[in-house]
Amino acid sequence: MRYIILALFICYSLSGFSQRGEKEWFLSAGLNAINSQGTKSPLNGIGDWANGLPFSLAGELMWDSGLAVEQSITFNKFAEGDEIDGQLLTEDYTYTSFDSHVKYYFGNKIFPNSTWVDFYANAGVGFFSIENTNVSFNIGGGILFWLNRRETIGIRAQVIGKMALDHAQSGLDNNHFQTHIQAFIAL
Incomplete structure (x- = not known):
C-alpha cells in the first residue's frame, strides 16, 4: 500500500514540473544488475551480481536546459547461494525498488557538435526492499547513445550507487550498486 501511495505522490509531483518550458517525455525499459557485495567498487565481482529477474522501467521528463526528472521501478532476484555483503543466502529474495x-x-557541453551521444549525472532518493524496506540516497551517472538524428530512440547505460539511510540495522537491505542497460524512446 505504501508503494502505491508513493507512486501516486511522485506522479502528482512530476505533473507539476511539466508546466514549465520546452519538455519531452521519454520511456525506458531494459535490464539491471545489482552488486551488493559490500565493496566500494561498482565493478567488483561482476560474475556474482544479482540478475535473476532483471527488469527495469522508467519515465523521464526532460527540458531543453538539460535538466530532467525520472521515476523508475526495478525488479531483480537474489537466489539461494548468492552472497549479499558477505552473507550467504539460504533462500531466494526478490529485489524491488522505486527511485x-x-x-x-x-x-x-563536452561535445557541442555531437548529436549521437550524451552524458548525464543523477541524484535522488529511493525505496527498496530485499528482506525489509529501506530508503536510499542515490547518486550516479550514465551515457545515452542516440540511434537516430531526431534523438527519439536511444540506448543508455547507467550506474547508480544506493546508500541505505538505515544501513546499520538493515541486514540485507544495505548499500549497493545498480547497473542498467535500457532502450530509451521519446513518447
Whole structure:
C-alpha cells in the first residue's frame, strides 16, 4: 500500500514540473544488475551480481536546459547461494525498488557538435526492499547513445550507487550498486 501511495505522490509531483518550458517525455525499459557485495567498487565481482529477474522501467521528463526528472521501478532476484555483503543466502529474495532522480545532461557541453551521444549525472532518493524496506540516497551517472538524428530512440547505460539511510540495522537491505542497460524512446 505504501508503494502505491508513493507512486501516486511522485506522479502528482512530476505533473507539476511539466508546466514549465520546452519538455519531452521519454520511456525506458531494459535490464539491471545489482552488486551488493559490500565493496566500494561498482565493478567488483561482476560474475556474482544479482540478475535473476532483471527488469527495469522508467519515465523521464526532460527540458531543453538539460535538466530532467525520472521515476523508475526495478525488479531483480537474489537466489539461494548468492552472497549479499558477505552473507550467504539460504533462500531466494526478490529485489524491488522505486527511485526518483533529478538528472543533468551535460554531453553537449563536452561535445557541442555531437548529436549521437550524451552524458548525464543523477541524484535522488529511493525505496527498496530485499528482506525489509529501506530508503536510499542515490547518486550516479550514465551515457545515452542516440540511434537516430531526431534523438527519439536511444540506448543508455547507467550506474547508480544506493546508500541505505538505515544501513546499520538493515541486514540485507544495505548499500549497493545498480547497473542498467535500457532502450530509451521519446513518447
